[in-house]
Amino acid sequence: MRILLQFPEGLKQKALGFAKAYEAEGHEVFLSASACYGACDLALDEARWLKADKIVHFGHNRFIKGDLPIPVEYMEYRLDIDVEGLLALLSHIEAHKTIALATTVQHVHQIGRMKELLEKNGKIVLIGKGERAQLPGQILGCDGGAVKSVEKDVDAVVFVGDGMFHPLALITEKPIFAYNPTTRAVKRLDEEIMALRKKRKGSITRAYLCRKFGILLSTKPGQFNMAGAQWAKGELTKRGFEAAIVAANELEPMALKNFMAFECFINTACPRMADDTEEFGKPVLNLDMLIDLLKIIDGAAEGGKR
Ligand code: SF4
Numbered sequence: 001m002r003i004l005l006q007f008p009e010g011l012k013q014k015a016l017g018f019a020k021a022y023e024a025e026g027h028e029v030f031l032s033a034s035a036c037y038g039a040c041d042l043a044l045d046e047a048r049w050l051k052a053d054k055i056v057h058f059g060h061n062r063f064i065k066g067d068l069p070i071p072v073e074y075m076e077y078r079l080d081i082d083v084e085g086l087l088a089l090l091s092h093i094e095a096h097k098t099i100a101l102a103t104t105v106q107h108v109h110q111i112g113r114m115k116e117l118l119e120k121n122g123k124i125v126l127i128g129k130g131e132r133a134q135l136p137g138q139i140l141g142c143d144g145g146a147v148k149s150v151e152k153d154v155d156a157v158v159f160v161g162d163g164m165f166h167p168l169a170l171i172t173e174k175p176i177f178a179y180n181p182t183t184r185a186v187k188r189l190d191e192e193i194m195a196l197r198k199k200r201k202g203s204i205t206r207a208y209l210c211r212k213f214g215i216l217l218s219t220k221p222g223q224f225n226m227a228g229a230q231w232a233k234g235e236l237t238k239r240g241f242e243a244a245i246v247a248a249n250e251l252e253p254m255a256l257k258n259f260m261a262f263e264c265f266i267n268t269a270c271p272r273m274a275d276d277t278e279e280f281g282k283p284v285l286n287l288d289m290l291i292d293l294l295k296i297i298d299g300a301a302e303g304g305k306r
Contacts, residue, residue, distance in 0.1 A: 004052040006032040006043045008059040011077060018058070035250065037270065038140065039063035040222025042072060045249070061105055061134045064222045079106040081160070081181035083113045089158060089179050090121055092186045096156035098124040102139045102146045102170065103160040107181065111137040114160060126150040141272050144169040159189075165272070168196055200274060203283035204293050207264045210283070213243040214262035216251050218269030225268040228287050232266045235294055239301075253279040266290050 003022055007015050019029045030050050032043040039060035047055050047070050055070060059077045093099065099118060103111055115125040127137040130145025139146050139159070147157050147170045157176045159167040167178050167189055176189040213236050217229040229245045236243040243266075246259060251269055253276065256262075265284045267273045274286045285293060300306040 001053045002028045002030070002051065004030045004032055004043060004047045004050055004055045006034075006036055006055055006057045008036045008038075011059050022056075038142075038222070039074065040142075040270065041220045042068070042222070044068070044070060044221055059105075061138075063132055063134070063140075068221070076105055076109075078109050081107055081110060083110055083117055085181060085184050086114055086117055086160065086179060087121070088184055089118075089177060089186055092177050092188075093123070093156055093158065096154075096175070097122075098126065098154045098156075100147045100150045100154040100157045100174070101125050101127055101160070102137055102144075102157065104166050105133075105135070105138055107160055108135050108138045118158075126154055139166050139169055141165050141169050142270060144171065147172055164189075164192060168192060168275070169272075171197065196275065199277070200289060203274065203277055203285055204289055204296070206283040207285055207289075207293050208296060210263035211241055212261050212263045213241055213266055214256070214259055214264070215243055215245045215266045216256075216269055216273070216284075217245050217247040218251055219247060219249045220269070223269040228268040229266075232268065232287060232290055235290070236266075239294070239297060253281070256280065 005015060005018055015031050019031060022029045030052065032046050034043055034046065039057060040063050042057060043055060052070065055072045056075060057072055058075045061074050061076050101111065101115055111127060115127060118125050128146045128149035129136045130139060130143040132143040133140045133146060137146050151172055151174060154174060157170060157172055157174050159170060159176060159178045160181060162180055162182055167176060170176055171193060176193065178187045178189050215229045215232045217226065218224060233243045233245055251273065264282055265280060267284050267286050271286045274284045274289065277284050297306065
């Protein structure tokens with residue numbers, strides 16, 4: 001069988017070992033060198049050109065719900081943590097009885113044990129389920145639903161994992177505590193969440209002054225949103241703005257810089273691109289932010305201020 005192996009950046013260092021293992025089983029193997037940010041980002045184009053029989057996608061679980069033109073096998077990369085380490089959280093969450101617990105795909109296989117440990121120590125632990133993330137308690141950078149779905153019934157949120165990319169998807173009114181299983185440090189994330197909210201509001205305020213909009217449409221299979229891009233273009237043009245849809249697999253700030261006429265980008269792809277306004281050098285609004293902007297514009301027009 002001809003197989004295309006695809007790895008997220010952090011696992012590419014292991015690619016050669018996996019390639020050899022598949023070859024030893026008699027397969028013809030190719031490695032995808034494209035950047036891979038999530039299971040939204042399947043290397044379908046490469047597979048098509050290579051006439052691959054299958055993609056083996058490492059490090060993520062299933063994300064795209066519809067049928068795909070080529071079989072995709074997902075190989076989660078599980079990283080065991082020392083669950084007992086979560087005891088470090090207890091002094092931080094003393095005041096909170098009911099907790100929403102969430103983690104990333106690498107650790108989600110241990111979420112039952114994490115829950116058990118916290119419950120043994122007097123907590124009530126709720127585990128919700130997101131829309132895009134496949135497993136209960138699993139969050140993605142674009143899907144904090146595992147927390148949102150139980151938020152109203154909890155006093156606080158606990159996230160287990162490294163880095164800030166995932167917990168910043170958990171925009172919530174409840175206090176958030178992040179436990180890093182590598183350093184065993186516990187950090188409250190309220191300030192970071194507040195800063196992100198402010199940044200997004202600031203982008204909307206800056207976009208209010210813009211007349212020319214580039215609408216970003218990604219051709220990555222799990223990010224492609226033609227209906228959203230067309231809707232955005234229609235809403236902007238009917239209000240007298242100039243707008244064009246800009247499509248690419250990889251919506252790189254460097255490549256977009258030359259579209260100098262655009263004063264603002266409307267993003268229909270990975271929603272976390274809206275956090276990269278510095279790299280784009282202009283405001284970047286997700287569709288929910290565009291809805292807020294349109295309400296402000298319409299309100300100003302009704303009040304005769306625009
Ligand atoms: S859309 Fe963005 S946040 Fe969601 S899985 Fe893809 S890369 Fe991650």
